[in-house]
Amino acid sequence: MSRSQSAQENPYLAPPLPQFKGVAELSAKEAATQAEQLQEAVRYHDRRYYVDGDPVIADSEYDRLFTRLQELESEFDVDDEGSPTQRVGASPIDEFDTATHSTELLSIEQSREKSAVRGFGDRVVRETDGSVSFVCEPKLDGISLALYYEDGLLQQVVTRGDGEEGEVVTPNAKTVPSIPLRLPVESPERLVVRGEMVMPRKAFQQYNKEQIEVGDDPFANPRNAVAGTIRQKDPSIVAERPLQFLVFDVLESSQPLATRWEANQFLEDLGFVSPPRLEQAETIEDAVAYRNETLEVRDEMDVAIDGVVLKVNDHDHQDTLGRTSSHPRYCFAYKFPPRTEETALRDVVLQVGRTGRVTPVALLDPVDVGGVTVSRASLHNPAQIAELGAGIGDRVWVERAGDVIPQVAEVVEDRADGHFGFPETCPVCSSNIERDGPMAVCTGGLSCPSQVRRSIEHYVSRKGLDIDGVGEQTVDHFLEAELIEDVADLYALAKDDITSLEGYGDQSAANLVEAIDGSREPALHDFLTALGIPEVGETAARDLAREFGSVDAFREAESSDLTTVDDVGEVTARRIREYLQMEVNRPW
Ligand SMILES: [Zn+2]
Structure with a gap:
């Protein structure tokens, strides 16, 4: 058949x-x-x-x-x-191999100036027979990859790297559903395509929300999320992240294609996914109009973009125009204006996360940045404050790129006397604050109420043991009523304790007790992840669980035992020992 x-x-x-x-x-x-x-x-x-x-x-x-x-x-x-x-199912790897691209992945000439775009339009008309038209695409803000197919089978996926040489990320890329593993029979013998790995906006927001809820650092933007994910050493973690691959170029094909537009149709027929808003433009003025319309709708699009790319459609014209040492001369990126506004920095508040990280947040005079009112912006850490020279009363630039948490980008007018002085002690528990590289860390451990709260929230969250019905609010209620002081106390909760709280009926209390009870014997790696030990993420937890097999064996582990585990270095081993040595950290 x-x-x-x-x-x-x-x-x-x-x-x-x-x-x-x-x-x-x-x-x-x-x-x-x-x-x-x-x-x-x-x-x-x-x-x-x-x-x-x-x-x-x-x-x-x-x-x-x-x-x-x-x-x-x-x-x-x-x-x-x-x-x-x-x-699915590829094993974790130790390090990424590098590979040389058979066709160089060039960067694109770019500008925010309309005059530069018109200059590009004039040039391509002048240097060809004049019958030039364009294909317009959004400029995707992700990670560029080349996909290599032989006889219809995906052989290798390589990051752009420096354009000549990149990292081989094939097992990770294979987990992404929009990357075809096998092409239909009519596909060319050899095919190399280029596209962008992105994390769609809604998925990114959801992912970051979960990160913040458990006291982890959110990704600064979708691009960082993709970059961090594609270099994960465990493909099973990549498989859980919502990545999408959008194709935008044929680098090599044993089947000739006459135009960029035709190439696009060809790729879609093979099962690839194109970027949204692909359009043709007859003249450079049409292309400018396309850019303006795209700028209008950028916030409604599900992928982060930072401009548009205009490509000469006809491949013969492309060949005529050729390339410089770094750019093709037949395409141009017309970038969007940056999204920054000036406002006043009124105060700095400090947030203490699960691992003790103290994050300074700037309170601002509310200002409209690209259609969104911004009144808080991240200052990241004390080193960043010093570098910016940011002080209370200063006039600052705030920047909002995509869905990123707004950040203070620059001090434009220095009105304060020096920069904000970071306190020596935790604003929540008064323990000493230590510096860890550029960051500040509260040394209170689980004697710091803020860290306790974040740890318990992490333990019950989806990233922890995913205890049904027990969310951030529930944890707050339990803590406020002094029903619990740590994770272990959750397991001592009785139905009557919970019904004594306002807003909890018999049934909901029974459900909560049952859900908590159901988490008593988790898989070891889930339990280790849920503890939220600094530096111990999903991958390290899996490796530790594989190595030690039981909580008791793990608890007795010496630093030298710990560092024999993949993904556990000196720093992580030290964090684990510190964690285990604090009596208060033992919920078992
Ligand atoms: Zn503290």
Whole structure:
């Protein structure tokens, strides 16, 4: 049976989906056919779900197909190269290899000035036969990658790096649903495409919200979130992050393509996802209008952008225009204006996070920055305050890039007497504040009420043990009523304790007790993550759990035992020892 025939008869594309007979009842030939149909179906449903946002089957049905496919691939000798099951399950790696790009990934000439864009338009008309048109795209603010395909199979994914050489991030990239692992049969023998890995806005906001709720540093912007994720050493963590790959260039293809617009259609047919708002423009003035319209709607778009890119459409024209040593001469980035405003810095407040990190926040005279009123902005840490020279009363520039927490970018008028003097003691618990590099840290540990609160919030949160119904507010209520002082106290809570609080009925109290009770015996790595030991994130927790196997063994571990674990260096080992030595830190 050819692939196209199986596509027409594939029973797993639309409901109602048939039931499966037992794996043992299948012949090898039947298994191979079914596996091929399931691979195709899973790819199709992935696309409906992740790309079109229009799934045609229920999640449970999808899981049934996926599990069956995994079974067939493990029970029979079927071809699983490029199968959707290969997205997950790669082992963590020690370090990234580097690879040389077969076609250089050039940077793009850019400007914020309309005159520069018109200059580009005049030049490309002058240097060609004059019949130039443009393809307009948003300028994506993510991480640039090259994808290498041979015979329709994804072989390698390499970051842009310096354009000539980048890092090989294939196992991480494979977990991203919008990167096809296998292209349709009509794809060219060799294909190299370039695009941008991004984190869509809503997903980024949700992710950051969770980070902040548990007292972790949020990512400064979607771009940093992508950069931090794509260099994760454990692909299973990458798989949990909401990344998307948007394609915008064909670097090499064994099948010739006449125009950029045609190339785009070709890539979509192969299963790639294009950036939003792709348009054609007949003249440079049309392209300028496109830029202005895009600037108007940038906040409504689901990807962070910082301008538009204009490309000469015809590939013959592109060849005529050629390149400089660093830029192609047929495209131009017309950047958006920065989003900064001037205002007065009125006060500085200090927030103490779960790990004791003391973050200074500037209180500002409210000011409209790109359509959003800003009255608070991050000052990051004491070193940043000193570097800015920011003091109370100064006139400052605040910057809001995308959905980022606004930050103080610059002091424009120094009205204060010197910069803000960082206190020596914690504003919450009066313990000494120590410096850790550029940062300030409260040394109170879990004798600091702010750290306690953040630790318990972390423990119950989705990043911790995900205890149903116990959120930040509930933790605050328990603490205020002095029902709990630490994590261990959660497990001593009785229903009557909770109903004594205003707003908690019999049923909700019973549910809370049951939910807390259900978290008594977590998997060790979940428990270690939930403790929120400084420097111990998901990856380190997994490695530690694998190494020590039990809480007791972990608690007895010496620094030298700890540093034998992958991902645990001297600093992390010291943090763990410090944590374990504080009696108050032992909820078990
Ligand atoms: Zn403190």
